[in-house]
Amino acid sequence: MEIINNPISDIEDYIENSDRNELPELNIVIIRNITIEPIKPYLEYLSLCMEHKLNLKFGEYDNVIQDVLTNTELLQNDTDCVMVFLKLETLSPSLAYKFTELDNNEVHKEVELVKSYIHGTLSGIRSRVNALISWHGFELPLYPAFGMIDFKDDSMQIAVINELNNYVKEQLSLYENCFYIDLNNIRSLVGAKQYYDNRYWHIGKAPFTLDALKEISMSNFRLLRALKGKNKKCLVLDCDNTLWGGIIGEDGLSGIKLSTNHPGSPFYEFQQEILSLYHRGIIIALCSKNNEDDVWNVLDNHPDMLIKRKHISTAQINWQNKAQNIQQIALDLNIGMESLVFIDDNEFEINLVNEMLPDVQTIHLPKGKSVEYKTILASCGYFDTLSYTNEDKDRGLQYKAESIRKNHHNNFCGNIDSYLESLEMEVSVDIAEDFQIPRIAQLTQKTNQFNLTTKRYSESDIKDYCEQSDYEVFTMKLNDRFGDLGIIGCSIINITDKNAVIDTFLLSCRAIGRGIETVLLNSCIEKVRSNGVSEINAFFKQTNKNSQVKNFYENHNFIVIEQNDEEGHFTLGANDSIPKNPSYFKHVKTTN
Amino acid sequence: MIEEKLKKIMSKILKISVEDITVDSSPDNIETWDSLQHMNLVLGLEQNFNVSFDDEEIIQLLSYEIILATLEEKL
Numbered sequence: 001m002e003i004i005n006n007p008i009s010d011i012e013d014y015i016e017n018s019d020r021n022e023l024p025e026l027n028i029v030i031i032r033n034i035t036i037e038p039i040k041p042y043l044e045y046l047s048l049c050m051e052h053k054l055n056l057k058f059g060e061y062d063n064v065i066q067d068v069l070t071n072t073e074l075l076q077n078d079t080d081c082v083m084v085f086l087k088l089e090t091l092s093p094s095l096a097y098k099f100t101e102l103d104n105n106e107v108h109k110e111v112e113l114v115k116s117y118i119h120g121t122l123s124g125i126r127s128r129v130n131a132l133i134s135w136h137g138f139e140l141p142l143y144p145a146f147g148m149i150d151f152k153d154d155s156m157q158i159a160v161i162n163e164l165n166n167y168v169k170e171q172l173s174l175y176e177n178c179f180y181i182d183l184n185n186i187r188s189l190v191g192a193k194q195y196y197d198n199r200y201w202h203i204g205k206a207p208f209t210l211d212a213l214k215e216i217s218m219s220n221f222r223l224l225r226a227l228k229g230k231n232k233k234c235l236v237l238d239c240d241n242t243l244w245g246g247i248i249g250e251d252g253l254s255g256i257k258l259s260t261n262h263p264g265s266p267f268y269e270f271q272q273e274i275l276s277l278y279h280r281g282i283i284i285a286l287c288s289k290n291n292e293d294d295v296w297n298v299l300d301n302h303p304d305m306l307i308k309r310k311h312i313s314t315a316q317i318n319w320q321n322k323a324q325n326i327q328q329i330a331l332d333l334n335i336g337m338e339s340l341v342f343i344d345d346n347e348f349e350i351n352l353v354n355e356m357l358p359d360v361q362t363i364h365l366p367k368g369k370s371v372e373y374k375t376i377l378a379s380c381g382y383f384d385t386l387s388y389t390n391e392d393k394d395r396g397l398q399y400k401a402e403s404i405r406k407n408h409h410n411n412f413c414g415n416i417d418s419y420l421e422s423l424e425m426e427v428s429v430d431i432a433e434d435f436q437i438p439r440i441a442q443l444t445q446k447t448n449q450f451n452l453t454t455k456r457y458s459e460s461d462i463k464d465y466c467e468q469s470d471y472e473v474f475t476m477k478l479n480d481r482f483g484d485l486g487i488i489g490c491s492i493i494n495i496t497d498k499n500a501v502i503d504t505f506l507l508s509c510r511a512i513g514r515g516i517e518t519v520l521l522n523s524c525i526e527k528v529r530s531n532g533v534s535e536i537n538a539f540f541k542q543t544n545k546n547s548q549v550k551n552f553y554e555n556h557n558f559i560v561i562e563q564n565d566e567e568g569h570f571t572l573g574a575n576d577s578i579p580k581n582p583s584y585f586k587h588v589k590t591t592n
Numbered sequence: 593m594i595e596e597k598l599k600k601i602m603s604k605i606l607k608i609s610v611e612d613i614t615v616d617s618s619p620d621n622i623e624t625w626d627s628l629q630h631m632n633l634v635l636g637l638e639q640n641f642n643v644s645f646d647d648e649e650i651i652q653l654l655s656y657e658i659i660l661a662t663l664e665e666k667l
Contacts (some may be wrong), residue, residue: 199647
């Protein structure tokens with residue numbers, strides 16, 4: 001992502017020279033009352049970084065309501081994201097420029113007009129598409145109308161604009177898949193004096209500098225990455241000169257720099273940021289060239305060590321090369337390389353991983369800049385998700401439990417069924433309930449490996465499916481001897497009078513390899529049959545991550561209707577038998 | 593040399609070859625020189641030559657000749 005700091009022409013060249021043919025499209029529509037075409041190269045570049053080809057459309061300049069309600073070409077079913085830019089100066093010149101002239105009634109009237117404009121725009125967009133909406137809030141004036149005392153009174157300019165932004169946030173929360181982008185925050189990041197280009201505001205109603213456009217683009221892509229399942233799930237950390245200053249093998253426990261005072265405080269703060277991510281559901285792993293005991297000694301015994309053994313889901317601490325070790329980490333956690341972010345202070349290690357494991361995102365911590373480590377991590381934008389659920393909160397624990405399970409496996413010499421039986425698994429398939437919708441949507445967005453059709457859905461999509469009478473949404477929950485894994489699978493079936501189609505069938509990667517997919521599939525089949533439908537159709541759509549399920553339906557007695565390198569179509573007839581649920585589960589509960 | 597550097601920058605931003613840039617080069621005869629690229633050009637010149645144009649200058653920078661003259665004045 002470094003190229004984004006280059007001049008526009010470099011970015012345009014990079015885009016021009018990239019092969020975008022095979023890439024999936026990212027459809028963005030920008031609705032606006034300002035000139036914002038200059039943002040395009042940044043959005044295009046960030047799309048490429050996310051392995052998508054940008055298809056960008058602009059609504060007419062300052063024709064927002066009409067665009068939303070009557071322009072049928074603009075918002076379409078395949079629109080992924082609608083970005084809304086409404087600048088107050090254009091929307092309400094009175095509130096922006098003439099505030100001190102207005103009496104309270106006039107302010108109130110104007111506020112109501114703006115609110116109804118916002119309401120009309122938002123509800124209009126939602127009535128047309130389910131796309132992710134990223135709504136850019138109003139900027140507070142740098143020099144408010146009443147000057148230094150403006151903040152004092154609720155009737156003055158700052159309070160009024162805050163009220164409008166609060167109204168926007170309220171309205172956004174009424175719908176699914178809507179997100180507020182705080183331009184005041186972005187303006188702070190860029191620096192207010194580098195954010196506006198007053199010349200171009202006057203010449204062409206283009207208010208933003210390139211730096212501002214860059215930062216706005218990056219904020220939007222934090223959301224878009226999450227929307228397309230490209231957000232990262234795991235942080236792999238080096239130890240020496242990363243988690244603490246110095247080298248534990250040489251400096252010893254009392255010699256490394258880690259404390260609440262300088263020079264250890266930058267590392268302490270960095271660890272706080274890491275822990276913050278842990279509690280948001282990011283998995284933490286260690287990859288260090290050290291003697292194992294030395295590293296665990298720090299985690300267990302150093303008084304200022306915030307990251308403890310319990311936070312680490314898996315670790316590769318040895319003298320082998322880090323590319324191999326990171327591969328092993330991905331294997332242990334059963335997640336793809338593209339879900340990993342690797343952080344190291346050593347350029348050699350970073351380059352090695354960039355070469356050998358190009359799918360892994362790396363962050364190099366520059367020498368001598370430990371005071372910046374926390375900011376570098378906080379600003380990377382790889383970990384944003386579109387929601388925060390209980391499963392996220394406990395994810396670290398679950399992956400830790402999973403590691404224990406795997407170690408448990410290693411001690412087991414017998415047949416794998418006995419091992420699976422020893423896990424004492426309890427599987428439960430249920431019809432989805434409302435409170436599970438965020439988790440189900442999240443699963444469709446994030447699951448890549450055991451995913452038959454890889455259809456990505458938003459919460460409002462799942463809600464629709466739950467409400468429609470010709471669709472069934474199933475969740476599958478699992479717990480075992482080591483803990484509760486929560487909802488780890490789901491399926492969406494379309495059942496009409498004559499036909500049934502499995503639209504979505506997926507399993508979270510940490511639940512693969514236990515045979516529970518058979519339970520979910522059997523539940524789906526039984527439901528279809530109990531509705532009196534004879535034939536079930538199922539599909540497989542090949543991606544570069546899900547080839548392990550290519551033969552899933554065939555292995556479960558479905559008949560292959562058609563299969564090629566890209567797709568498969570399978571059916572199960574009324575009289576075809578279904579494979580039995582594995583016998584090693586402690587308990588199986590289904591809806592039937 | 594200001595001329596060489598200016599031609600290089602214009603070539604890169606307007607996606608034309610250096611040889612095609614003449615005294616008369618302007619938005620009238622260069623297709624890629626639309627208002628958006630004009631902005632990129634202005635910003636590119638400011639960054640590369642470490643100068644600053646005001647709004648009235650920006651809208652006048654409409655040919656190679658004028659840009660060169662303006663730059664020479666400022667540098």
